[in-house]
Amino acid sequence: MKTALALRHVHFEDLGIFQQVLAKAGYRVSYFDVGVQDIETIDPLEPDLLFVLGAPISVYERDMFPFVLQQRPLLRRRMMFRLPTVGICLGAQQIAAARGAKVTPSGFKEIGFAPISLSEAGRNSALRHLDGIPLLHWHGDVFDLPEGATGLASTDLCPNQAFCIGPNVLGLQFHPEIVPAMIERWLIGHASELTTAGIDIRKIRMDAASYEPSMVECCARMFEEWLANIVTDDHETDLSKHSLHC
Numbered sequence: 001m002k003t004a005l006a007l008r009h010v011h012f013e014d015l016g017i018f019q020q021v022l023a024k025a026g027y028r029v030s031y032f033d034v035g036v037q038d039i040e041t042i043d044p045l046e047p048d049l050l051f052v053l054g055a056p057i058s059v060y061e062r063d064m065f066p067f068v069l070q071q072r073p074l075l076r077r078r079m080m081f082r083l084p085t086v087g088i089c090l091g092a093q094q095i096a097a098a099r100g101a102k103v104t105p106s107g108f109k110e111i112g113f114a115p116i117s118l119s120e121a122g123r124n125s126a127l128r129h130l131d132g133i134p135l136l137h138w139h140g141d142v143f144d145l146p147e148g149a150t151g152l153a154s155t156d157l158c159p160n161q162a163f164c165i166g167p168n169v170l171g172l173q174f175h176p177e178i179v180p181a182m183i184e185r186w187l188i189g190h191a192s193e194l195t196t197a198g199i200d201i202r203k204i205r206m207d208a209a210s211y212e213p214s215m216v217e218c219c220a221r222m223f224e225e226w227l228a229n230i231v232t233d234d235h236e237t238d239l240s241k242h243s244l245h246c
Contacts, residue, residue, distance in 0.1 A: 002027045005047035007071065009034045009055030009090065012185035016177040017216055021223045022049075039070045044077035049084045049230075052091030054175065056193060058141050059093045059103045072098045084168045084230045089139055092163070092171030099146035099165075106142045109197040110157045113137070113207040116174065122152035126225035127162060129218045134211045136175040138190070143173075167231045176219040180212035 004027040006015050015022070015029065022029050027049065032042060034055075044050075052071065062068045075098040078085050087095040093103045113134040118127060130153075142158055145151055146165070153162040161173045178186070187194065187201050194201055 002048040003046070004029045004049040004051065005042070006031050006051040006053055007034055007039075007091070008032065008053050009057070010053075010189060012182070012189055013054045014177075015051065015053070016179045016182070017219050018051075018177045018223050021220055021227065025224070025227050034067050034071075039067060039074070042074060044074045045081060045083065047083075049086070050074075050078055052085075052087045052094050053177075054089030054091065054138070056190060057090065058105070059090065059097045068094070079165065079169060082166065082168050082231075085170075087171045088177060089173060089175060092173050093141060093143050095165075095169065095171045096143040096146040096149075096163075099148070101144040101146040101149075103141055103143040106140055106158070108157065109140045109193075109199065110137045110155070111139075111194070111197060111199050112204055113211055114155060116153040116155055116161050118153050119151050121150045121164075122162065125152055125164065126222045126229065127152050129222040129225065130176065133215055133218045134207065135215065135219075136178050136180075136208075137173070138175060138186070139173060146171075167229050170226060176215075176222060180208035180215060183208040 004022050006029065008014060008031045014031070019029055052075070057065055057068070059068055071094055075085065075095055079099070085095065087093070097103050113136055115132055115134055116130060118131055122128070123131070137155070143160055145160055145163055149163040149165050149171070151160055151163050155161055158173060163171045183205060187205060
């Protein structure tokens with residue numbers, strides 16, 4: 001059985017929709033709880049698929065959160081061997097930072113449901129299933145595209161919402177994994193951030209209920225297609241050559 005390991009920073013920010021897709025595709029899923037377990041015990045090459053999930057911190061807060069730097073060699077090692085890796089929100093920023101890209105505060109919070117704009121490459125990728133679909137955004141940082149990456153999506157407030165590095169590495173600034181019916185956990189867990197940013201909690205709750213059917217179906221399709229296109233026998237190939245087929 002194939003294995004998927006998810007680095008989880010906050011308990012309610014889990015694989016959500018993706019977990020059912022992974023089970024259907026024959027993956028055994030396990031979680032590594034950052035800050036509880038020792039990251040040095042992870043063999044970077046062992047999981048067939050690695051996720052780095054979101055968290056309410058920033059990649060440049062390495063003095064306060066040492067695990068931020070501890071994750072970088074893990075990601076570099078996997079990318080060196082072109083192993084399937086997905087970063088969501090903080091995870092996408094970590095992939096970018098691991099490849100030398102700059103991650104900085106945006107000066108605002110992009111929080112709430114809104115569609116993304118797909119690039120030409122994005123329209124030719126698995127993200128085509130998300131075209132026009134309101135998706136959950138929850139971040140206050142922006143990042144440059146990492147070396148060898150292809151930009152897939154943007155919003156008016158954030159030029160880099162998604163990227164791929166060949167078919168096996170995917171970075172997503174937004175949250176396609178969230179189960180909208182579970183939004184209350186997010187609203188409680190991030191209540192202080194929402195209040196400070198002046199975000200209307202009631203609107204997020206209402207939007208989650210309104211968009212749930214279409215969002216769940218389209219995000220599941222997107223991830224199913226991405227999984228199906230993983231390359232497992234390409235060890236001698238430069239994945240940047242596959243950048244338009246992610």
